[in-house]
Amino acid sequence: MKLSVIIPCYNEVGTIDGIVEAVRNSPHQDIEIIAVDDGSTDGTRERLRELEGRRIDKVLLHQRNQGKGAALHTGFKHATGDVVVVQDADLEYDPQEYPILLDPIIQGRADVVYGSRFASGGAHRVLYFWHRVGNLFLTLLSNMATNLNLTDMETCYKAFRREVIQSIELKEKRFGFEPEVTAKLAKKGCRIYEVGISYYGRTYAEGKKINWKDGVAALKCIIKYNFLG
Numbered sequence: 001m002k003l004s005v006i007i008p009c010y011n012e013v014g015t016i017d018g019i020v021e022a023v024r025n026s027p028h029q030d031i032e033i034i035a036v037d038d039g040s041t042d043g044t045r046e047r048l049r050e051l052e053g054r055r056i057d058k059v060l061l062h063q064r065n066q067g068k069g070a071a072l073h074t075g076f077k078h079a080t081g082d083v084v085v086v087q088d089a090d091l092e093y094d095p096q097e098y099p100i101l102l103d104p105i106i107q108g109r110a111d112v113v114y115g116s117r118f119a120s121g122g123a124h125r126v127l128y129f130w131h132r133v134g135n136l137f138l139t140l141l142s143n144m145a146t147n148l149n150l151t152d153m154e155t156c157y158k159a160f161r162r163e164v165i166q167s168i169e170l171k172e173k174r175f176g177f178e179p180e181v182t183a184k185l186a187k188k189g190c191r192i193y194e195v196g197i198s199y200y201g202r203t204y205a206e207g208k209k210i211n212w213k214d215g216v217a218a219l220k221c222i223i224k225y226n227f228l229g
Contacts, residue, residue: 001106004162005080007035011042012089019054019089028102028111034058035089036075039065042181042202050058050170069127069170069177070186076165084165088156097197101159104193111190113163114150115197136225140180141219146186150194154178154218157197164190175214176221 003025012185016035019098023033033056037045045061052059060074076084081103086092097115104110136176139153158181165181168188185192 001083001102002030002032002081003036003077003102004075004084005086005087005095006072006075006079006084007087007089007172008038008068008075009034009035009040009044009048009089010038010065010068010071011040011044013040013043014045014046015091016047016089016148017051017093019087019091020051020061022091023087023096024055026098028098030081032057032079033080034060034075034078036060036062036071038062038071040069049209065106067172068124069175069180072177073170073173073190079166080164081162083159085159085160088154092200093157094198094200097157100195100197101157104177104195105159105161109191110194111161112185113157114152114192114194115139115159116152116194117149117152117155117197117199119194138179138218138222139220143227146183148186148192150180150182150192152194153182155197164188172221174217176217179218179221180225183222 007019020033023031035048035056037048039062048056048059060078062071072086083102085096085098085101101113101115104113135154139150141148142153142222168181168184170177170180
């Protein structure tokens with residue numbers, strides 16, 4: 001089973017080599033790495049060009065910053081694997097856990113798998129209380145709207161059968177991707193599974209980008225894609 005790993009990047013020159021190596025060293029060997037640079041200004045795109053054809057299969061460049069969702073849209077369109085996985089470039093999620101994420105799809109039980117940071121006995125860095133509260137609140141509202149019982153709607157780690165994710169018209173260009181894709185997967189009646197994963201979060205000083213404004217935007221997206229669109 002071929003796996004396409006989509007890595008959206010924005011000013012990640014300090015971690016891009018590390019995450020590419022981590023993906024290449026994952027237990028799953030048949031991997032296509034697609035990196036999408038979303039208008040970086042710190043040398044990330046130059047480093048990606050150096051790695052293309054050697055450690056990265058495809059490098060796609062946005063001329064200006066549009067948001068994580070926009071980078072994922074671009075990556076999904078170019079994926080050729082049987083399964084597509086989202087992999088942030090910040091080393092918060094461990095590619096060694098791909099087998100856990102892929103197993104329900106390999107077994108033929110799932111169309112989509114979410115890797116939950118809150119349903120696992122694995123290692124978790126202890127960080128922001130209010131981030132956890134906000135995540136639980138948004139997940140709860142999303143579940144109420146979709147009638148799913150996810151524990152971590154906002155997780156980065158999502159694995160999709162390629163034909164599923166490529167069949168969905170996605171619009172959100174920033175972090176609204178998470179509630180939008182969840183709503184649209186639920187409306188399609190996709191078989192969604194959830195597995196526990198570990199999580200090695202970053203602080204804002206270390207480069208974390210999501211903030212309370214993205215939480216407000218996610219709330220609007222829950223309403224928009226479940227009830228209005």
